[in-house]
Amino acid sequence: MRVFLTGATGYVGSAVAEKLVESGHSVVGLSRSDAGDAKLRAMGVIPHRGDLNDPQSLAQAALTSDGIIHTAFGNNFDDFTGMVGTDLLALTTMLTSLEDKNKPIVVTNGPAFLGDSGDGIFDESAPIDESSYFAVRAKPDLEALQAANRGIRSVVIRLPFYVYGKGGSTFIPVQIGAAQKTGLARYIGEGANRASSVYVEDAATAYVKALENAQAGSLYHLSDGFDASAKQIAEAIGENLNVPAISTTFEIAEETFGTGLANFFSMNSCISADKIKHELGWSPQANHNILEDIARGSYKIGR
Template sequence: MRVFVTGATGWIGTAVVGELLDAGHEITGLARSDASAATLDARGVRVVRGDLDDLDGIRAAATAAEAVVHLANKHDFADQAGTNKTERGTVQAVADALAGTGRPFVLASGLAFLTPGRVATEQDGSPFHGVDSLRGGSENLALEYADGGVGTVVARFAPTVHGAGDPGFLAALVATARAKGVSAYIGDGTHRWAAVHRGDAARVVRLALDRQVPAGTTLHAAAETGIPTRRIAEAVGRGLGLPVVSVPAGEAAEHFGWLTKFYGTDMAAGSDATRTLLGWTPDGPTLIEDLDSGCYYR
């Protein structure tokens, strides 16, 4: 298929593009910089220059494609309202372009804050609606289009998609531990994080296209249901040779900054339905194995 991918040079996107190319798909990638364009071109990916605010360009690329995978997100925590607005606009532009065609639209979403305190499943609907909610309520918006001839498939990624080169939450935790001189967790450290290796996550996206998953399907890219944050802190402490300590909830914001909201929330998730539907069997390193490998400390 001709697949248009946003976020094609990102952390997850790079792996997804590799999976799709290996499967014989023809990829067009959105690139906002010369460096990103050169990276895509070197991989044999057709380049469309633009960014998530270029809605006309996104609509045109989606219209020309046989499937769309939307992975890009501004992730601007200093301007969450702007990030949410952009995400919603991008999803609506793609969905409008695909309306009535039945073409697949795989939308990256998250498992963070979905069902705090219990294990989330694929049957759980997103509680986020409207532009002022997390990710601009884009998951629910995209699913609304499934009744209008868009092959919407929601791929919810675990809070941590880990591996060598990870720029996300784990890298930020390691950086915080280095800066503070201790590897910490909040309270009793029982908050859980679902996790998935980047290669396993990318395979979920590829399988969603190759298996022609029905419109309206929600998938979970979560290889591990939930690792207690205390275990994560202990692994980081081993890797950096630092003491492991508990930070009281009332002092967490001072210690962890913007990470506090995520690190202090229970975000566990299962993936039984995804494994059955896709025949997906994660085989990458676990989160703790990656932390113990040393790749986060170089």
């Protein structure tokens, strides 16, 4: 299968690219620079120049592909609404290119717009929390799932807050960097709020399984079943850097991380992966958990 992959040079996308190549697929990866082109070629991926702000570049690649995996998303969490708007335009462009072709597209999202999971665990039936700071992020989710009615084998994968491993991640390096700068590993309030996680290579395997086998309109949560608390994450960072883990206020967290990330770091977000395990036979294979990896594994400073 010739697969167009957005976010191919990114953290999750590059892991997905490697799994696709290993599985025998031809991969065309979205790239914005000469450095990106070189990185993709080194992985056996064909570079395609463009970005999410250039819908025409996405349409061109989509029209010549047998399927799409969309992992790209911005990183300016202080303009969360703007990032979602860009993502939605990119997604609708690619969906239009696939209409009535019964080709697969696997779209990435997260569970934040479901709101705070409290003491529970959200499965795929959990409703959108319209009062959530992140509610706007549901729009691409709904657009992708509804595309199943337009002759598109659309699938959504919701990644947990923490995709970890290989020293990367969206959030962990930010938290480690803040602790290095201040000499303190901070958590908000009591730090009892918990969030699910998954190892990046296990996530990549799920994308390939979804591309190859998922039914149109499928929605899957990913989690390894280990839901670390914010305090545990901070303590693991503290062990790594040999700095204390301390409680802080939401206001100080806003000053440190910005409003968007402070909201992430203060909420419970626990999700169940039972559905993808049952329907696609996916299961996490990592032999360590996120706390071990932060404290003594791939994130260890000076290793």
